[in-house]
Amino acid sequence: MEDEFEELGQQNSFDIKALAFRALNYWYLFVITLGIAFVATYFYNKRLERIYSIESLISIKEEQNPFFSSSMNLTFNWGGASDKVETIKTILKSRAHNENVVRVLQSYIHYKEQGEYRLEDIHTNAPFIASLDEDFPQILNTPIKIVFKDEQNYTASIDFTNAESFAGINYKLNKASGIMPKGENYAGNFVMNAEAATDYFKFALTPRRNTPIEIGKEYYIYFTSLNSEISKYRSIAVNLKVQGASMLVLSLTGPNRAILADYLNVTTEILKEKQLEEKNQFATNTLEFIDKMIIGVEDSLRKDEQKLKKYKQDNKVFNPSLKGEEVFAKLNQYSIEKNGYTLKLQYYKLLEDYLTNSTDFRSLPAPASSGIDDPNIVNNVSKIVSLSIKRAKLGETVKNDIFFKEIDQDIEATKRVLLENVKTARSSTNIDIANVESRTARANAEFRKLPEEEQQLFNIERSYKLSEASYTLLLEKKNEAGIVKAANVSDVKVIDSAKDLGQKSILPNTKKNYSIALFIGLLLPLAFVFLVTVLDNNINTPDDIKKLSNIPILGIVSRSRASNNLAVFESPKSSVAESFRGIRSSLQYIYKNLSKDKTKTVMVTSSVSGEGKTFCSINVASVFSLTGKKTVLVGLDLRKPKIFGDFGIDNDTGVVNYLIGQKTLDEVIQSTKYDNLDIITSGPIPPNPSELLISQELDEFIAELKLRYDYVILDTPPLGLVSDALDLINHADATIYMVRQDYSKKAMLNIINDKYKKGEVKNISFVLNDYRQKAKYGYGYGYGYGYGYGYGSYGNGYHEDERKTLLSRLLGLFGRT
Structure with a gap:
């Protein structure tokens, strides 16, 4: 057990x-x-607020200049596509770049109108444009209301209510300053196209083309700080379209699609221009270098030309001899060669001084500008310029020296190699000059044999030819550099520009x-x-009882809708009556070991008052009487008698009168209007009910009843409140322990469980009373006839209270019956 x-x-x-x-x-x-x-x-x-996402798509590809040739050497390697993609991703999120875009767009000026819940940004739908005096501190984060009286006149007002202080910002210097309002409100009248100057703002409104002004409508101008706008747009998302491809998807989120689209388009345009400018930097440096050299050569050429012209006029010498022409051609050729070598030496000297004394090599001109085609020098100059530009870009976005360590090491290594290249090239060039000078000396020996006038003419003409050749060379190089610069295209190409297509909001x-x-x-x-x-500590379902106790369940009694406790007599076809018939059948299993002629006693008790033991006692007695068996219902709850009211009898005399010897058994038995059913009420409430229930007189009382009746039904006190019921168990052949759904507490079964465990009570069974077919417990009809679970024993259609309306059936599904 x-x-x-x-x-x-x-x-x-x-x-x-x-x-x-x-x-x-x-x-x-x-x-x-x-x-x-x-x-x-x-x-x-x-x-x-609705938040939208707008995207644009750009490609990053090194576009080779179609006019580039090996003789020009004015372009250089930018470090590879992948490196450039990462660089551009960094640039797009850098403060310097976004500040440029914000200033171009003036995105710190917001044009708004009153929406349903807030001021909404209307951007280019505003009928005017505010031209700021950016040296004047404009009031920050405070709406300036604009109302037009007509197409030319408007009122600008500010509400300072509940404001403690304000700040103004000088956009030119990006510097904030304090502003204290003079009063709670400000209002002023102004004219379109004229400057509106106040203590809080200074701008001129000009009409926007193709956007009509609505007279009387409230518009707002709202200034935000430059830093807040930059910070907002630095959140731009830059991601690879496809891993490994040099295509970037730029996306921005915000409450206004048109503003986002404009910002993305301007940011890519500025990026394109910046990339092209940097790509042209080498050609620009070369052009500046050549221009400086041309100035000196032009001056020499002009002087030589005038000198040659004057000599010919003065000496009447115009046609030199054939021999003189031959010697002159040689000397002229040697001079041009020497001049070319000298130009190279000048570049080597410039390059060496630059590498030795400078740390920024972005301004180095191309070697081709001086006729240098040494691949080592050309490539290394290109490399060091590229590294210097890369370092400058990095300096715009990061401040930590650790990021510059590797690139500085590359620049230093390239510089050392380049200095060695220059040293080698200079030695080689000096040898070339010595060679030219040797040939020139031999030609000069022949030249001195010519007539004096021819020698002077040839000297002047040679100087002129030399200047002319230098000038022509410089112009040629300048044209080459100009062609390369003009033909350069940005490595950034817009594939899909950002557009306001009415995209759905993402938030x-x-x-x-x-x-x-x-x-x-x-x-x-x-x-x-x-x-x-x-x-919930209530007992709600039969399973709750099974989990709490090993005492069997005798039956289940549904909720009675009768006006009194006589459910079996008043509604014989109801499910309640059928429940008690099932209990009657189940009791026969308990009585099977008793003689058929022996009187059977049934004791009905419970844990506490209100669980339905009187209701059960009356109806169990009723169903036995309906079988033709003589049945008596005895009220042994001497403290709280109840059974008499439903039968229309009084409680003046009863069990108490018999036990104290005042009345005989015949005198306390009261007949009812129902056949085979008698009632013995408890009688007046005694001062010692417990003593009466354990007296010998009670034993005699029960014994005498067994002689007269087939069934004796004992309605006893609650076992959980008093001990009287425990004393009466010995008089019962079967004990019904009442449990009421949604009323009886689980802990109340502990007492009877303990008694049952110890073997102090036998033939005891539970009856679950007031049971409703509740969906909340997951149980309903179906506790079968064979086990005495009388609720729904015979199925639908046999019980008169099952004729319900559709509404009551629906409510019944949710326990509202």
Whole structure:
């Protein structure tokens, strides 16, 4: 027996099924909470500012100049596509770049109008443009209301109510300063196209083309700080379109699609211009270098030309001899060669001084500008310029020296190699000059044999030719550099520009919010039901009884709708009457070991008052009487007598009178209007009920009743409140222990369980009273006839109270019957 009760305790676990059906019973709570959650979410979504996402697509590809040739050497390697992509990603998110874009767009000037819930940014839909005096501190984060009286005149006003202090910003210097309002409000009248100057703002409004002014409508101008705008747009997302491809997707999020599209388009345009400018830097440096050299050569050429012209006029020498022409051609050729080598030496000297004394090599001219085609020098100059530009870009975005360490090491290594290249090239060039000078010396020996006039003419003409050749060479190189610069295209190409196409908002995420509302709407009532279930100490279902006790269940009695306790007599076809017939049948199993002729006694008790023991006693007695068996119902609850009222009899005399010897048995027995059913009420309330119930007189009383009746039904006091019922158990062949749904506490069964465990009570069974077919417990009809579970024994159609309206049936599904 002890093992059985240990197993019983282990079975007393949480019932998920019961929780589910209990939740179903509280369907109205789910409807209410879901309704509130969805309505609240609807207004929440409606009030939230719409956030949109706009994208543009660009490609990063090194575009080779179509005019580039090996003789020009005016372009250089930028470090590879992948490196450039990462560099551009960094530039697009840098402060310097975004500040340029913000200033170009003047995105710190906001044009607004009153929306349903807030001031909405209308951007280019505003009918005017504000031209700021950016040296004047404009008032920050405070709306300036603009109302037009007509197309030329408007009122500008500011509401300072509840404001403690304000700040102004000088956009030119990006410097904030304090502003103290003079009074609660400001208002002034101004004219379009004329400057509106106040203590709080200074701008001129000009009409925007193709956007009409609405007279009387309220517009607003709103200034934000330069830093806040830069910070906002530095959040631009820059991602690779496809991994490994040099295509970038630029995306911005914000409340105005048109503003986002404009910003993305301007940011790519500025990026393109900047990249082209940097790509042209080498050619620009070369052009500047050549221009400086041309100035000196032009001066020499002009002087030589005048000198040659004057000599020919003065000496009347115009046609030199054939021999002189030949020698002159040689000397002229040697001079041009020497001049070329000298130009190279000048470049080597410039390059060496630059590498030795400078740290920024972005301004180095191309070697081709001096006729240098040494691949080592050309490539290394290109490399060091590229590294210097890369370092300068990095300096715009990062301040930590650790990021410059590797690139500085590369620059230093390239510089050392380049200095060695220059040293080698200079030695080689000096050898070339010596060679030219040797040939020139031999030609000069021949030259001195010519007539004096021819020698002087050839000297002047040679100087002129030399200047002319130098000038022509420089012009040629300048044209080459100009062609390369003009033909250069940016490595940034816009594939898809950003456009306002009426894209749907990404925030608020209405589906997500409604999903959260659904979750909360279900969770709150479910949590309530769970709490109710956990804290519920009532006995609700037959399974609850099975988990709490090993005492068998004799039957289940549904809720009675009768006006009194005479359910069997008043509604013989009801499910309640059928329940008691089932209990009567089940009692026969208990009586099977008794003689058929022997009187059977049934004791009805419970844990506390109100669980239906009197109701059960009356109806059990009723069903036995209907079988033709002589039945007596005895009221032994001497403290709280009840059974007399339903039968229309009084309680003046009863068991108490018999036990104290005042009345005989015949005098206390009262007949009812129902055949075979007599009643013995408890009588007047005695001062010592416990003593009377354990007296010998009670034994004699029961014994005498057994001689007269076939069934004796004892209505006893609650076992959980007084000990009287325990003393009466010995007089009963079967004991019915009443348990009421939603009323009896689980802990109340501990007493009877203990008695049953110890063997002090036998032939005891539970009857679950006031049972309703409740969805919240997951149980209903179906506790069968064979076991005495009389609720619904014969099926639908046999019980008169099953004829219900459609509404009552629906309510019955949720325990509202």
